[in-house]
Amino acid sequence: MHARQAASGAAMEAVSATDKVGPNAILQTAQAIAQLHGEAVRDAVLSQARLPPWGAAPHGLVDAALVRNLNQALRQTLGPDAALATMRRAGELTGGYILANRIPRRAIA
DSSP, X not given: OOHHHHHHHHHHHTOOTTOEEOTHXXXXXXXXXXXXXXXXXXXXXXXXXXXXXXXXXXXXXXXXXXXHHHHHHHHXXXXXXXXXXXXXXXXXXXXXXHHHHTSOGGGOO
């Protein structure tokens, strides 16, 4: 196992049942999957991750373990390279969401 993989695995093990993250970790990843691979793949990945169907998108903070499940299902379904490209797109979507909805207009120069 590579050092990067070992560190990533150790970080995943550090997620406790009480760790919470914003819903964009799921919402924007699901959107990126649909954009890059289609809605059927998105639905399959969500199902494999044991997440609710897309229409039941989360609101409020979510358990970090759910996001870990989504990331694992994404890698298992798409393979590491396509999963990485999908996560990169999810990051772009999250950044766009934050700029549009969370940063005051005056602060954006």
